[in-house]
Amino acid sequence: MNPDPSSDSARAVLERLIEEADAVRLRDFLGTLAAEEVVRAVSRLGDDSRARLLAALGPEAAAHVIDQIPDVQAVDAIELLQPGTAAAILHELPGADRADLLGDVDEPVAEAILGAMEKGEAAATRALRDFPNDVAGGLMTVEYLAYNEDRTVGEVLGDIRANAEQYRDFVVQYVFATSRDGRLVGVLRLRDLLFARQDRAVNTLMIPEPLTIKSDAPLDEVRAFFDSHTLYGVPAVDAEGRLLGVLHREAVEEALAERSDDTFLKTQGIVGGEELRTMPLLLRSRRRLSWLSVNILLNVIAASVIAFYQDTLSAVIALAVFLPIISDMSGCSGNQAVAVSMRELSLGLVRPSELRRVWLKEVSVGAINGVGLGILIGAVAWVWQGNPFLGLVVGSAMMLNTVLAASLGGTVPLLLRRFGVDPALASGPILTTVTDMCGFFLLLSMSAAILPRLTGG
Amino acid sequence: MNPDPSSDSARAVLERLIEEADAVRLRDFLGTLAAEEVVRAVSRLGDDSRARLLAALGPEAAAHVIDQIPDVQAVDAIELLQPGTAAAILHELPGADRADLLGDVDEPVAEAILGAMEKGEAAATRALRDFPNDVAGGLMTVEYLAYNEDRTVGEVLGDIRANAEQYRDFVVQYVFATSRDGRLVGVLRLRDLLFARQDRAVNTLMIPEPLTIKSDAPLDEVRAFFDSHTLYGVPAVDAEGRLLGVLHREAVEEALAERSDDTFLKTQGIVGGEELRTMPLLLRSRRRLSWLSVNILLNVIAASVIAFYQDTLSAVIALAVFLPIISDMSGCSGNQAVAVSMRELSLGLVRPSELRRVWLKEVSVGAINGVGLGILIGAVAWVWQGNPFLGLVVGSAMMLNTVLAASLGGTVPLLLRRFGVDPALASGPILTTVTDMCGFFLLLSMSAAILPRLTGG
Numbered sequence: 024m025n026p027d028p029s030s031d032s033a034r035a036v037l038e039r040l041i042e043e044a045d046a047v048r049l050r051d052f053l054g055t056l057a058a059e060e061v062v063r064a065v066s067r068l069g070d071d072s073r074a075r076l077l078a079a080l081g082p083e084a085a086a087h088v089i090d091q092i093p094d095v096q097a098v099d100a101i102e103l104l105q106p107g108t109a110a111a112i113l114h115e116l117p118g119a120d121r122a123d124l125l126g127d128v129d130e131p132v133a134e135a136i137l138g139a140m141e142k143g144e145a146a147a148t149r150a151l152r153d154f155p156n157d158v159a160g161g162l163m164t165v166e167y168l169a170y171n172e173d174r175t176v177g178e179v180l181g182d183i184r185a186n187a188e189q190y191r192d193f194v195v196q197y198v199f200a201t202s203r204d205g206r207l208v209g210v211l212r213l214r215d216l217l218f219a220r221q222d223r224a225v226n227t228l229m230i231p232e233p234l235t236i237k238s239d240a241p242l243d244e245v246r247a248f249f250d251s252h253t254l255y256g257v258p259a260v261d262a263e264g265r266l267l268g269v270l271h272r273e274a275v276e277e278a279l280a281e282r283s284d285d286t287f288l289k290t291q292g293i294v295g296g297e298e299l300r301t302m303p304l305l306l307r308s309r310r311r312l313s314w315l316s317v318n319i320l321l322n323v324i325a326a327s328v329i330a331f332y333q334d335t336l337s338a339v340i341a342l343a344v345f346l347p348i349i350s351d352m353s354g355c356s357g358n359q360a361v362a363v364s365m366r367e368l369s370l371g372l373v374r375p376s377e378l379r380r381v382w383l384k385e386v387s388v389g390a391i392n393g394v395g396l397g398i399l400i401g402a403v404a405w406v407w408q409g410n411p412f413l414g415l416v417v418g419s420a421m422m423l424n425t426v427l428a429a430s431l432g433g434t435v436p437l438l439l440r441r442f443g444v445d446p447a448l449a450s451g452p453i454l455t456t457v458t459d460m461c462g463f464f465l466l467l468s469m470s471a472a473i474l475p476r477l478t479g480g
Numbered sequence: 481m482n483p484d485p486s487s488d489s490a491r492a493v494l495e496r497l498i499e500e501a502d503a504v505r506l507r508d509f510l511g512t513l514a515a516e517e518v519v520r521a522v523s524r525l526g527d528d529s530r531a532r533l534l535a536a537l538g539p540e541a542a543a544h545v546i547d548q549i550p551d552v553q554a555v556d557a558i559e560l561l562q563p564g565t566a567a568a569i570l571h572e573l574p575g576a577d578r579a580d581l582l583g584d585v586d587e588p589v590a591e592a593i594l595g596a597m598e599k600g601e602a603a604a605t606r607a608l609r610d611f612p613n614d615v616a617g618g619l620m621t622v623e624y625l626a627y628n629e630d631r632t633v634g635e636v637l638g639d640i641r642a643n644a645e646q647y648r649d650f651v652v653q654y655v656f657a658t659s660r661d662g663r664l665v666g667v668l669r670l671r672d673l674l675f676a677r678q679d680r681a682v683n684t685l686m687i688p689e690p691l692t693i694k695s696d697a698p699l700d701e702v703r704a705f706f707d708s709h710t711l712y713g714v715p716a717v718d719a720e721g722r723l724l725g726v727l728h729r730e731a732v733e734e735a736l737a738e739r740s741d742d743t744f745l746k747t748q749g750i751v752g753g754e755e756l757r758t759m760p761l762l763l764r765s766r767r768r769l770s771w772l773s774v775n776i777l778l779n780v781i782a783a784s785v786i787a788f789y790q791d792t793l794s795a796v797i798a799l800a801v802f803l804p805i806i807s808d809m810s811g812c813s814g815n816q817a818v819a820v821s822m823r824e825l826s827l828g829l830v831r832p833s834e835l836r837r838v839w840l841k842e843v844s845v846g847a848i849n850g851v852g853l854g855i856l857i858g859a860v861a862w863v864w865q866g867n868p869f870l871g872l873v874v875g876s877a878m879m880l881n882t883v884l885a886a887s888l889g890g891t892v893p894l895l896l897r898r899f900g901v902d903p904a905l906a907s908g909p910i911l912t913t914v915t916d917m918c919g920f921f922l923l924l925s926m927s928a929a930i931l932p933r934l935t936g937g
Binding site for chain 1: 520730737849
C-alpha cells in the first residue's frame with residue numbers, strides 16, 4: 024500500500040539535479056533508468072520542473088524525453104520554454120511529430136517558436152500542421168529521398184553518401200522520382216539503385232505511375248489501402264500529384280491505436296481529452312463534471328417516468344426493486360450492440376446507411392436474450408413475492424426493453440455517424456436515457472393495467 | 481433505410497461466380513471493387529461460399545483476400561479448405577500472419593495443414609505459433625536477412641541479387657550478422673554494404689553488440705523499448721542470444737491497437753472475442769448472454785438492499801425516483817476513474833502497486849464532483865417534494881457514493897491487474913455492484929434514520 028518508492032525517489036533525484044541544472048549528470052541519471060521509470064519520474068514533475076529539465080538536457084536528450092512522455096505534458100512543457108530552446112528541441116524530432124506537437128501549442132507561442140526555426144523547417148512545419156491528425160497528410164513523414172527523374176544513379180548514390188549523416192534516421196526503402204514541377208513520376212527500391220549502372224537516369228529504372236494516396240484521404244480510407252496492399256509505405260500526393268510526403272504503415276497503425284484509445288475513453292465518460300492524474304485537480308474535476316452534469320439531467324428526465332406512476336409503485340412497493348435492475352440490464356444489452364456497431368463501422372464491415380440490416384440482426388439477438396433474461400428475472404419476482412403476475416410484468420418489461428435496447432444500441436451509432444456526430448461520445452447517454460424511460464414506463468404501465476392482480480385485491 | 485445495394489449486389493455477383501468456380505472472372509471482379517467493398521462482400525458470404533471462393537481464386541489472390549477480411553472469418557474458411565489448398569494459401573502470407581492464423585485453427589486441422597507444408601516452413605510456423613500474441617516472439621517477422629559474420633560483402637550482395645524475387649516483400653533496412661551457433665553478433669545497414677569493398681568480411685563492417693529484445697518480452701516492455709529508441713525494428717533473440725526474428729515498430733503498433741479495441745469491446749460487454757453480425761445468431765446470442773446473466777445476478781444482489789428497506793420506501797415513495805439516478809450516476813463516476821486507471825496502467829504511468837497514490841487522486845476529484853452532483857440532485861428533490869430533508873438525504877447519498885465510486889473505479893483496475901485478472905473484463909461489474917449496493921444502502925438507511933422528517937410526521 025506504500026507509494027511506489029522507486030518512482031518517487033527517482034523524481035526526488037531528478038528534482039535535485041534540475042535545481043543544480045547539471046546537464047551531464049541529468050543525462051547520466053536518465054540513462055540509468057528504465058524507459059518506464061523515465062516516463063513515471065518525468066511525468067510526475069511539476070510543469071515548471073519539467074520545462075527546466077528539458078532546457079537543461081540540451082536539444083537532443085530533451086527531444087528523446089519528449090518522445091517518451093505523454094503528448095499533453097510535452098505540449099505544456101514546450102509552451103514554458105524560451106522559443107529558441109523549444110525550436111532547437113523540436114528540430115531534433117521527426118517532421119510529423121514536430122508539426123503535431125506545435126499544432127497543440129498555443130497559437131502565439133507556436134508562432135514565436137516557428138519564428139525561431141530555420142526558415143525552410145518552419146515552412147514545412149506550417150504545411151504539415153494544417154493537416155488534421157486523422158488524414159494521410161497529418162500522418163505522413165517528410166523525411167524521404169526524392170530526386171529529379173533526370174538524375175543519374177551515380178548522382179543519387181553520391182547524394183546519399185554525402186548526406187549519410189542527415190539521412191541517418193530516414194527509413195529508406197524507396198527513393199522517389201519527381202518531375203520538374205514536383206509531381207511524383209516513379210519509385211525505385213534502394214537495392215535497384217545498387218545493382219544498376221552509374222550513368223543510367225533514374226527514369227529508366229523507376230517503376231512508373233506508382234500507387235499513391237491523396238494527402239487528404241481520411242484514416243479509414245488509408246486503413247483500407249494498407250489492408251489491400253502489402254506495402255510498407257506509400258507516397259502521399261496533393262490534388263495535382265505533387266509529392267508531399269510518405270505515409271508509413273506504422274504511422275497508420277499508431278493513429279488507429281490512438282483512435283481506439285480515444286473511443287474507449289469517450290465511451291467511459293472521459294470526454295475533454297486524455298486525463299492524466301498528474302493534471303491539476305480542478306481541471307480533472309471540471310472535465311469529468313461536464314460529462315456527469317449532462318448525464319444527471321438525462322437521468323432526472325428518465326426517472327420522472329417513475330414519479331408519474333407513484334401511486335402504482337406505492338401499491339406494489341416490490342416494483343421499486345426491479346426498476347434499477349431493468350434500467351441497468353438494458354444499459355448492458357444496449358452497450359453490447361453499440362460496441363459491435365462501432366467496431367463494424369471502423370472496420371468498414373457496415374455502412375452508416377445500413378440501418379435495416381443492423382436492426383434485423385439486433386432484434387433477433389435482443390429477442391433471444393430478452394426472453395432468457397425476462398424468464399430469469401420474472402422467476403425471481405414470482406418466487407420472491409409468490410405472485411405469478413408480478414413475475415409476468417417484470418419478465419415482460421425486461422424482455423421488451425432488451426429488444427429495444429439492442430435495436431437502439433445497434434442503430435444509434437450508425438445514425439450518429441450519418442449525421443456527423445461522434446458515436447463514441449453520444450451513443451451511451453442517448454441509449455441509456457431512452458432505455459431507462461422505456462423500461463420504467465413498460466414495467467409501471469403494465470403494472471398499473473393489472474394492478475388488482477398484483478395487490479392481490 | 482434500404483439495405484446497402486452495392487454490397488448486396490457485389491455479394492450476389494460473387495456468389496454466382498463462385499458457383500461457376502471461374503477463377504479468372506473472380507479475380508477480375510474482385511479487382512474492380514474498392515477495398516472496403518471487398519471486405520463487405522466477402523465477409524457477408526456464407527462460410528462455405530467463402531471457403532470455395534478462396535479455393536477458386538488460387539493461392540496468391542486468396543492470400544490477398546485473407547489479409548483483408550476479419551481474422552475469425554479467415555480462420556473459419558481455412559478450416560473448411562483441403563489441407564493442401566490451405567497450406568498453399570498460407571505459404572503466400574508473411575510467416576507471422578501464417579502462424580497467427582494457424583494458431584487459431586482447430587488443432588487436428590492445423591496439424592493436417594502443417595503436414596501439407598514444406599518441411600522447413602512447417603517447422604518455422606510451429607515455432608512461431610508457440611509464442612503468445614502479446615509477446616515479442618508473437619509479433620516478430622521471420623522474413624529478414626542474416627548472414628554468417630565471416631561472409632564477405634560480395635557474397636552477401638550476391639545472395640541478395642540471386643534471391644531478389646524471394647526477398648521481394650522483405651523490409652530490408654538491416655542485415656544481421658550471426659555467429660556459427662546462430663547468436664546475433666552484429667547489424668549492418670543495407671547501405672553500409674553498398675559503399676564497402678566487396679572482399680571485406682561482414683564482421684569488419686557491422687555494428688557489434690546491437691540492441692536486441694528478448695523473444696518473450698511482453699507487449700508493454702516492447703512498447704517501452706520503442707518509446708525510448710527511435711528505431712524502426714529490433715532483432716528478437718532467445719535466452720542464449722540466438723536470432724529468432726525481427727520485431728518491427730509497425731507490428732507493435734498494430735498489437736497495441738488490437739489491445740485497445742479488445743479493451744473497448746470487453747468493457748462494453750462483448751467478452752467472448754470479437755463479434756461480427758455475420759456470425760450465427762445463436763453464437764452471438766449465447767456469447768452476449770453469458771455476460772448478461774452474470775450481470776443480472778449481480779444486479780439482483782445489489783437490488784436486494786432495496787427489498788430490505790421496503791418499509792422506508794413505502795413511507796417515502798419519492799425515494800424510488802432517486803434510486804436509479806444514484807445507481808446510474810455512480811456507475812458514470814466510477815467508469816471515468818476506471819478509464820483513467822486503465823489508460824495510465826497501459827502507458828506505464830502508474831504501477832499496480834500504487835494504490836494509495838491513485839486513491840488520493842480520486843478521492844479529491846470524487847469529493848468535488850460529489851458535492852456538485854449532490855447539491856444538484858438534492859435541490860431537485862427538495863424543490864419537487866418541498867421537503868429540505870429529502871433533499872438532504874438524496875444529496876448526501878449522491879455525494880458519498882460519488883466519492884466511493886471514484887475511489888473504487890480508480891483502484892479496482894490496479895488491484896485486478898495485481899492479482900492477474902483482466903481489468904477490462906472485471907472492473908465494470910465489480911464497480912457497479914458495489915456502488916449500487918452502497919448507493920441504495922446510503923439513501924435508504926439515512927432516510928430510515930430521519931423517517932419522521934421525511935414523512936412530515
